[in-house]
Amino acid sequence: MKPTLLVLAAGMGSRYGGLKQIDPIGPSNETIIDYSIYDAIEAGFGKIVFVIRESFEKEFKEIFNAKLAGKIEVAYVNQEIGNVPEGASFNPDREKPWGTGHAILMAKDCINEPFAVINADDYYGVEAFTTMANFLKNSITEQEYGMVGYQLANTISENGSVSRGVCSTNADDHLVTVVERTHIEKLKEGIAYKEDDKWIPLAGETTVSMNFWGFTPQLFKHLEEQFISFLAAEGEALTSEFYIPSVVAKIIEGGNTKVKVLKSDAQWFGVTYREDKEKAAKAILELVEKGIYPAKLWS
Template sequence: MSAPDGTARAITLVILAGGRGTRFGGAKQLEPVGPAGEALLDYTIRDASTTGFSRTVIVARSDIDDAIRSHVSRMHPDADITVVCQDRHGPHRDKPWGTAHALLAAAETIPGPFATANADDYYGAGSLALLAPLLSITDAGSSDWFLVAFPITGTLSASGPVSRGVCQLDDDGQLVRVTEERVQLSPRGTIQTVDGTEVRPDTLVSMNLWGLAPPVFDCLASGFDPFAAAHLHDGEEYRLPDEIARLLSAGRAGVRVVRSDAPWAGITHRADLPGLRRFLAELDRTRPG
C-alpha cells in the first residue's frame, strides 16, 4: 500500500552487524577493505545517503558496540546513525539469535519504511536506488514489501562454498519463499549445490536486501518467544527469510522481487579479501568526483 497522500516518506537503512564471523575468523563488520580503511558497511552507509535514505540503524553486539560507534563517528561524522545491541534483547545465548531477532532488536528505532542490509555485503548505489523510491511512497502500515535479488552467478566466492537464499517466485514476480542452499563453482565452471545439484546462473538469490515496514515487527515478536524457548541451547537461528516466508504462506504479507544487475561483493572467507580490496579500489578510482 502506497502512502495515501502520495508524499515521500523518510526511510531508514538497517545494517545487520551482529554476526560473529565464524568462517571468517573475526569481526568482519569492521574489517578494513577500502583504500582509506573503509569497512563494507561504510560503502553501504554512503550509498544509502546518496540514494534517498535519511538515517541508518546498525544492529551490533555488545562486545563490538564501542568499536562500531567509534568507527562510524569517525567515518561518517555528519550522518544520522543509531547503534543498537542485539544481545541486549531477549534471553541470553552465546550464539546470536539470527537476522529476524536482530531486526526485532531495532524495532523501537524504526518508525516507518526501511531497508535491511548485511554488514558484510557490498550492494552498490544501484541496488539501493531500486529500493529507495519504492519505500519512500510506502505507507508505514503497509504489508506490501520488497526484496532486491541478484543473479546467483555474481554472488559466488572463488574461495569455497557459500550460503545463498534461492528465491522462488510466482508468475507475477511475487516471492513465494527463500530456500537457503550451500552453493559453489564446480571444476567445470558450473554452479552447483554442495550435494551436486546444478543451479542455473540466472537464478535469483536474496542477499538480505529487503524493503519492509513496521507491521513486520509484530509478526516477528509473536514468533520469537516460542522460538527462543524451544532453541535456547541448540544454536538454531531465528532467520528473517524463514519468518517472511511464514507470513507469505499465511497471506499476511506480500513481497515483490526486484532484480538488480548491479555488481555485488562480500566477505565469507578470509581468502576473499584480496579480490574484494581490488574491486573496491577500482570502484573508488572510477567513482565520479
C-alpha cells in the first residue's frame, strides 16, 4: 500500500501578508507545494490530502485539481474553528482554528494507511521525501513513528522570528522529547528563543522538527483524546494552540511508541515572511539549473 501525504495548507499567512500556499515562486509559476508533491510522487506516495479553509477552498481546488489531474489521487478537508469533538466547548469569540494538531485531526476520515505530514510553506528536499517514503513503506509500526530532523541553523529566517519543535534525542536517534518554541530568532549573539521576556540561547546544530512527520492512522486516536483534554483546559483562551509536537511528546511519555529521527541531507527553506520569497525563488531556480527539476514542473 502506497503512503499518503497530508499537506497542512489552512494557514491564513498573517505574517506573510497573504496566502503563501498559492503564491508562485517557481520559474513557471509553481508554488512550494508543487515541488513537495512532485517529490512525493517521485518517492512513491499514492495520495495527497490537503487541509485547507473554506474561505479559499474554491480557488485552491481550481489550482491544484488542474495541475494534479491524472497524476495522483487528491482529497481535501477543511479546518474550521467549529470542527471539534462532539460535546466539546470553546470560547465563541475565538477567530482562528487550533493549530497543527487540530489540522491533522481533520483528516481522520480519509486516511487509512501510513502517512506523512508536511507544512505547505516549507521546501523539504528530494532526499527527505525518499527517506520518509522508505520509512513509511518498510519500517513504520504502531510502536515507532518517524520524523525528518533538520539543523536549527538551516531553518532560521533572516526576517523575523519562527516557531520550531526543538528536539532532544538519545543514542539510538529516537526522540526523547520535542518542545514547540514559538519565538526563535537569529540575534547578534547567536540563535535564541524567547520565553517570559528572557532570551535563552540555542545551538545552531540543535535538531528541530519542521513538521515532516511519519505516522500510522493510530495517531488519530491519540489526537482526538488529547484534543478533548486540551479544549477542557485551554478552550476558553483566544490564542491557545494544539501543536503536533506537543501531541508527539505526550505519546513518547506514554512509553508505548518511539519516534525515530530520520537523517537526511536535504536542503530546507521556507516562506514565513514576504521577504523570504526572493530567497526561496532563487533556491528553486538553482535546483532547476542543476537539473533537479524541470523548468515547467507539470509539463
